[in-house]
Amino acid sequence: MRRDVFQAIADPTRRAILTLLAVQALTPNALAEHFEVSRQAVSKHIKILNECELLEKEQDGREIYYRFDPLKMKEVDDWLQPFKQLWESRFTQLDKLLDKLKSE
Amino acid sequence: MRRDVFQAIADPTRRAILTLLAVQALTPNALAEHFEVSRQAVSKHIKILNECELLEKEQDGREIYYRFDPLKMKEVDDWLQPFKQLWESRFTQLDKLLDKLKSE
DNA sequence: TTATATTGCAACCATTCAGTTGCAAATATA
DNA sequence: TATATTTGCAACTGAATGGTTGCAATATAA
Numbered sequence: 109m110r111r112d113v114f115q116a117i118a119d120p121t122r123r124a125i126l127t128l129l130a131v132q133a134l135t136p137n138a139l140a141e142h143f144e145v146s147r148q149a150v151s152k153h154i155k156i157l158n159e160c161e162l163l164e165k166e167q168d169g170r171e172i173y174y175r176f177d178p179l180k181m182k183e184v185d186d187w188l189q190p191f192k193q194l195w196e197s198r199f200t201q202l203d204k205l206l207d208k209l210k211s212e
Numbered sequence: 213m214r215r216d217v218f219q220a221i222a223d224p225t226r227r228a229i230l231t232l233l234a235v236q237a238l239t240p241n242a243l244a245e246h247f248e249v250s251r252q253a254v255s256k257h258i259k260i261l262n263e264c265e266l267l268e269k270e271q272d273g274r275e276i277y278y279r280f281d282p283l284k285m286k287e288v289d290d291w292l293q294p295f296k297q298l299w300e301s302r303f304t305q306l307d308k309l310l311d312k313l314k315s316e
Numbered sequence: 317t318t319a320t321a322t323t324g325c326a327a328c329c330a331t332t333c334a335g336t337t338g339c340a341a342a343t344a345t346a
Numbered sequence: 347t348a349t350a351t352t353t354g355c356a357a358c359t360g361a362a363t364g365g366t367t368g369c370a371a372t373a374t375a376a
Contacts, residue, residue: 109362110224118222119364120214123291130295137322149365151324170322170373178299185292187227191234192289195282213332223334241352253335255354274343274352320375325368332363339356346349 113183116160121145122153126162126176133166133175217287220264225249226257230266230280237270237279 117123121143128134128142136154140147154174157163161180166173221227225247232238232246240258244251258278261267265284270277 114224114227115222118219120218121364123218126295130298135322136324145364146366147322148324148367152364155324172323176295176298178295181292181295182299184288185296188285188289188292191230191280191282191285194234194280195286225334239352240354249334250336251352252337252354256334259354276353318376320373322373323371325370327366327368329366330364333361334359335361336359337357340354342351342353344349344351346347 111156111159113160113162113180114187116157116162117184119153121150122157125150125153125157126181129163129174130176130178133173135171135173139174215260215263217264217266217284218291220261220266221288223257225254226261229254229257229261230285233267233278234280234282237277239275239277243278 117126124143125139128139136151137147139154140150143150154163158165158174162177163174164177166175221230228247229243232243240255241251243258244254247254258267262269262278266281267278268281270279
Protein backbone atom coordinates (compact mmCIF):
# COMPACT_ATOMS: atom_id res chain seq x y z
CA MET A 109 0.00 0.00 0.00
CA ARG A 110 1.58 3.23 -1.18
CA ARG A 111 1.33 5.97 1.38
CA ASP A 112 3.04 9.21 0.45
CA VAL A 113 2.05 12.86 0.27
CA PHE A 114 1.45 12.77 -3.48
CA GLN A 115 -1.03 9.94 -3.13
CA ALA A 116 -2.59 11.68 -0.13
CA ILE A 117 -3.39 14.89 -2.00
CA ALA A 118 -4.61 13.06 -5.11
CA ASP A 119 -8.09 12.72 -3.63
CA PRO A 120 -10.25 15.88 -3.78
CA THR A 121 -11.99 15.13 -0.47
CA ARG A 122 -8.62 14.83 1.27
CA ARG A 123 -7.49 18.12 -0.24
CA ALA A 124 -10.66 19.75 1.12
CA ILE A 125 -9.99 18.21 4.53
CA LEU A 126 -6.47 19.61 4.54
CA THR A 127 -7.77 23.05 3.64
CA LEU A 128 -10.26 22.97 6.50
CA LEU A 129 -7.73 21.68 9.02
CA ALA A 130 -5.20 24.29 7.96
CA VAL A 131 -7.63 26.95 9.14
CA GLN A 132 -8.58 25.32 12.42
CA ALA A 133 -8.31 22.03 14.29
CA LEU A 134 -11.46 19.91 14.11
CA THR A 135 -12.78 16.61 15.46
CA PRO A 136 -13.68 13.86 12.96
CA ASN A 137 -17.38 14.43 13.66
CA ALA A 138 -17.18 18.17 13.12
CA LEU A 139 -15.13 17.59 9.99
CA ALA A 140 -17.60 15.06 8.58
CA GLU A 141 -20.39 17.63 8.76
CA HIS A 142 -18.70 19.50 5.94
CA PHE A 143 -19.00 16.57 3.54
CA GLU A 144 -21.68 14.47 1.89
CA VAL A 145 -19.95 11.17 2.61
CA SER A 146 -20.28 9.27 5.87
CA ARG A 147 -18.31 9.94 9.04
CA GLN A 148 -16.44 6.68 8.56
CA ALA A 149 -15.40 7.67 5.05
CA VAL A 150 -14.01 10.94 6.42
CA SER A 151 -12.37 8.97 9.22
CA LYS A 152 -10.58 6.78 6.69
CA HIS A 153 -9.30 9.88 4.93
CA ILE A 154 -8.06 11.20 8.27
CA LYS A 155 -6.29 7.90 8.87
CA ILE A 156 -4.48 8.14 5.54
CA LEU A 157 -3.52 11.77 6.08
CA ASN A 158 -2.33 10.91 9.56
CA GLU A 159 -0.18 8.03 8.29
CA CYS A 160 1.39 10.46 5.83
CA GLU A 161 2.22 12.72 8.79
CA LEU A 162 0.13 15.52 7.36
CA LEU A 163 -1.94 15.81 10.56
CA GLU A 164 -1.36 16.37 14.24
CA LYS A 165 -3.61 14.77 16.87
CA GLU A 166 -4.68 16.40 20.08
CA GLN A 167 -6.81 14.33 22.42
CA ASP A 168 -9.30 16.16 24.62
CA GLY A 169 -11.35 13.69 26.64
CA ARG A 170 -13.14 11.45 24.17
CA GLU A 171 -12.78 14.03 21.42
CA ILE A 172 -9.74 14.13 19.16
CA TYR A 173 -8.77 17.33 17.42
CA TYR A 174 -6.83 17.04 14.20
CA ARG A 175 -4.88 19.89 12.73
CA PHE A 176 -2.76 20.30 9.64
CA ASP A 177 0.99 19.76 9.99
CA PRO A 178 2.78 21.56 7.14
CA LEU A 179 6.16 19.82 7.36
CA LYS A 180 5.51 16.90 4.98
CA MET A 181 3.64 19.06 2.52
CA LYS A 182 6.93 20.75 1.80
CA GLU A 183 8.00 17.58 -0.04
CA VAL A 184 5.50 18.40 -2.77
CA ASP A 185 6.85 21.91 -3.06
CA ASP A 186 10.41 20.62 -3.18
CA TRP A 187 9.53 18.27 -6.02
CA LEU A 188 7.77 21.10 -7.81
CA GLN A 189 10.69 23.51 -7.73
CA PRO A 190 12.52 22.44 -10.93
CA PHE A 191 9.24 22.56 -12.88
CA LYS A 192 8.41 25.91 -11.41
CA GLN A 193 11.49 27.34 -13.02
CA LEU A 194 10.11 26.26 -16.39
CA TRP A 195 6.80 28.08 -16.11
CA GLU A 196 8.35 31.14 -14.54
CA SER A 197 11.20 31.43 -16.98
CA ARG A 198 10.91 34.18 -19.52
CA PHE A 199 13.07 32.07 -21.81
CA THR A 200 10.37 29.43 -21.95
CA GLN A 201 7.83 31.99 -23.01
CA LEU A 202 10.26 33.26 -25.61
CA ASP A 203 10.81 29.71 -26.85
CA LYS A 204 7.07 29.25 -27.22
CA LEU A 205 6.76 32.48 -29.15
CA LEU A 206 9.56 31.40 -31.47
CA ASP A 207 7.91 27.99 -31.93
CA LYS A 208 4.66 29.71 -32.80
CA LEU A 209 6.30 32.03 -35.32
CA LYS A 210 8.19 29.09 -36.81
CA SER A 211 4.98 27.13 -37.38
CA GLU A 212 3.14 29.96 -39.13
CA MET B 213 -12.64 8.69 -14.51
CA ARG B 214 -10.89 11.44 -12.60
CA ARG B 215 -8.21 13.10 -14.66
CA ASP B 216 -6.56 16.03 -13.02
CA VAL B 217 -3.00 17.09 -12.30
CA PHE B 218 -3.09 15.87 -8.69
CA GLN B 219 -4.09 12.39 -9.78
CA ALA B 220 -1.49 12.54 -12.56
CA ILE B 221 1.45 13.22 -10.25
CA ALA B 222 0.27 10.69 -7.64
CA ASP B 223 2.01 7.88 -9.50
CA PRO B 224 5.81 7.68 -9.02
CA THR B 225 6.43 6.44 -12.57
CA ARG B 226 4.53 9.40 -13.98
CA ARG B 227 6.53 11.79 -11.81
CA ALA B 228 9.74 10.23 -13.17
CA ILE B 229 8.41 10.59 -16.72
CA LEU B 230 7.67 14.26 -16.13
CA THR B 231 11.16 14.82 -14.77
CA LEU B 232 12.72 13.19 -17.84
CA LEU B 233 10.52 15.09 -20.28
CA ALA B 234 11.23 18.38 -18.54
CA VAL B 235 14.88 17.94 -19.46
CA GLN B 236 14.34 16.88 -23.07
CA ALA B 237 11.63 15.73 -25.45
CA LEU B 238 11.54 11.96 -25.96
CA THR B 239 9.62 9.39 -27.99
CA PRO B 240 7.56 6.74 -26.11
CA ASN B 241 10.11 4.08 -27.06
CA ALA B 242 13.09 6.10 -25.87
CA LEU B 243 11.20 6.95 -22.70
CA ALA B 244 10.30 3.32 -22.00
CA GLU B 245 13.97 2.36 -22.01
CA HIS B 246 14.35 4.27 -18.75
CA PHE B 247 11.84 2.05 -16.96
CA GLU B 248 11.38 -1.57 -15.97
CA VAL B 249 7.76 -1.72 -17.09
CA SER B 250 6.64 -2.42 -20.63
CA ARG B 251 6.45 0.13 -23.42
CA GLN B 252 2.65 -0.08 -23.34
CA ALA B 253 2.59 0.69 -19.64
CA VAL B 254 4.69 3.79 -20.25
CA SER B 255 2.44 4.64 -23.17
CA LYS B 256 -0.60 4.54 -20.91
CA HIS B 257 1.13 6.91 -18.52
CA ILE B 258 1.87 9.22 -21.43
CA LYS B 259 -1.79 9.08 -22.43
CA ILE B 260 -2.88 10.12 -18.95
CA LEU B 261 -0.32 12.92 -18.73
CA ASN B 262 -1.35 14.09 -22.18
CA GLU B 263 -5.04 14.17 -21.24
CA CYS B 264 -4.09 16.30 -18.24
CA GLU B 265 -2.37 18.69 -20.64
CA LEU B 266 0.96 18.15 -18.95
CA LEU B 267 2.62 17.15 -22.24
CA GLU B 268 3.13 18.57 -25.70
CA LYS B 269 3.25 16.34 -28.77
CA GLU B 270 5.48 16.87 -31.75
CA GLN B 271 5.14 14.42 -34.59
CA ASP B 272 8.20 13.69 -36.70
CA GLY B 273 7.41 11.05 -39.28
CA ARG B 274 6.30 7.95 -37.44
CA GLU B 275 8.02 9.11 -34.29
CA ILE B 276 6.24 11.30 -31.76
CA TYR B 277 8.22 13.45 -29.39
CA TYR B 278 6.64 14.35 -26.08
CA ARG B 279 7.84 17.20 -23.95
CA PHE B 280 6.72 18.62 -20.64
CA ASP B 281 4.29 21.54 -20.70
CA PRO B 282 4.57 23.47 -17.42
CA LEU B 283 1.30 25.42 -17.60
CA LYS B 284 -1.03 22.94 -15.87
CA MET B 285 1.56 22.05 -13.25
CA LYS B 286 1.12 25.56 -11.92
CA GLU B 287 -2.28 24.47 -10.57
CA VAL B 288 -0.50 22.32 -8.00
CA ASP B 289 1.68 25.21 -6.97
CA ASP B 290 -1.35 27.51 -6.73
CA TRP B 291 -3.11 25.03 -4.45
CA LEU B 292 0.04 24.71 -2.38
CA GLN B 293 0.47 28.43 -1.74
CA PRO B 294 -1.72 28.84 1.38
CA PHE B 295 -0.06 25.81 2.99
CA LYS B 296 3.35 27.10 2.06
CA GLN B 297 2.71 30.15 4.18
CA LEU B 298 2.22 27.85 7.15
CA TRP B 299 5.56 26.11 6.92
CA GLU B 300 7.43 29.25 6.03
CA SER B 301 5.87 31.44 8.66
CA ARG B 302 8.02 32.20 11.64
CA PHE B 303 4.82 32.65 13.59
CA THR B 304 4.01 28.99 13.11
CA GLN B 305 7.36 28.00 14.50
CA LEU B 306 6.80 30.35 17.39
CA ASP B 307 3.36 28.83 17.97
CA LYS B 308 4.92 25.38 18.07
CA LEU B 309 7.50 26.51 20.55
CA LEU B 310 4.79 28.00 22.74
CA ASP B 311 2.74 24.80 22.49
CA LYS B 312 5.77 22.80 23.49
CA LEU B 313 6.49 25.02 26.48
CA LYS B 314 2.81 24.92 27.45
CA SER B 315 2.77 21.11 27.49
CA GLU B 316 5.86 20.76 29.67
C1' DT C 317 -25.15 2.55 37.19
C1' DT C 318 -27.26 3.25 32.86
C1' DA C 319 -27.62 5.62 28.68
C1' DT C 320 -25.51 8.53 25.17
C1' DA C 321 -21.71 10.34 22.30
C1' DT C 322 -17.23 10.00 19.95
C1' DT C 323 -14.04 7.42 17.71
C1' DG C 324 -11.64 3.59 15.36
C1' DC C 325 -11.62 -1.08 13.39
C1' DA C 326 -13.28 -4.92 10.41
C1' DA C 327 -15.76 -6.79 6.64
C1' DC C 328 -17.66 -6.16 2.46
C1' DC C 329 -18.63 -4.02 -2.35
C1' DA C 330 -18.14 -1.63 -6.79
C1' DT C 331 -14.95 0.95 -9.30
C1' DT C 332 -10.51 2.48 -10.67
C1' DC C 333 -5.75 1.67 -11.59
C1' DA C 334 -1.38 -0.03 -13.25
C1' DG C 335 0.18 -3.61 -15.44
C1' DT C 336 0.20 -7.30 -19.07
C1' DT C 337 -0.40 -9.45 -24.02
C1' DG C 338 -2.02 -9.21 -28.63
C1' DC C 339 -3.10 -6.72 -32.68
C1' DA C 340 -3.90 -3.08 -36.14
C1' DA C 341 -2.43 1.24 -38.46
C1' DA C 342 0.98 4.08 -40.25
C1' DT C 343 5.64 5.14 -41.60
C1' DA C 344 10.39 4.00 -42.96
C1' DT C 345 13.67 0.81 -44.99
C1' DA C 346 15.43 -3.35 -47.79
C1' DT D 347 6.70 -4.39 -53.01
C1' DA D 348 7.80 -6.73 -48.89
C1' DT D 349 9.64 -6.18 -44.32
C1' DA D 350 10.64 -3.88 -40.09
C1' DT D 351 9.74 -0.11 -36.74
C1' DT D 352 6.92 2.97 -34.07
C1' DT D 353 2.83 3.87 -31.97
C1' DG D 354 -1.88 3.46 -30.08
C1' DC D 355 -6.02 0.72 -28.97
C1' DA D 356 -8.61 -3.21 -26.89
C1' DA D 357 -9.20 -6.90 -23.69
C1' DC D 358 -7.93 -8.93 -19.64
C1' DT D 359 -6.06 -9.38 -14.63
C1' DG D 360 -4.88 -8.60 -9.82
C1' DA D 361 -4.45 -5.06 -6.51
C1' DA D 362 -5.67 -0.70 -4.60
C1' DT D 363 -9.22 2.78 -3.64
C1' DG D 364 -13.23 5.06 -1.78
C1' DG D 365 -17.36 4.05 -0.16
C1' DT D 366 -20.76 1.60 2.87
C1' DT D 367 -22.66 -0.83 7.33
C1' DG D 368 -22.03 -2.88 11.78
C1' DC D 369 -19.69 -3.22 16.05
C1' DA D 370 -16.53 -2.60 19.96
C1' DA D 371 -14.07 0.57 23.13
C1' DT D 372 -13.82 4.59 25.61
C1' DA D 373 -15.49 8.80 27.76
C1' DT D 374 -19.24 11.85 29.20
C1' DA D 375 -23.98 12.75 31.06
C1' DA D 376 -28.34 11.48 33.33
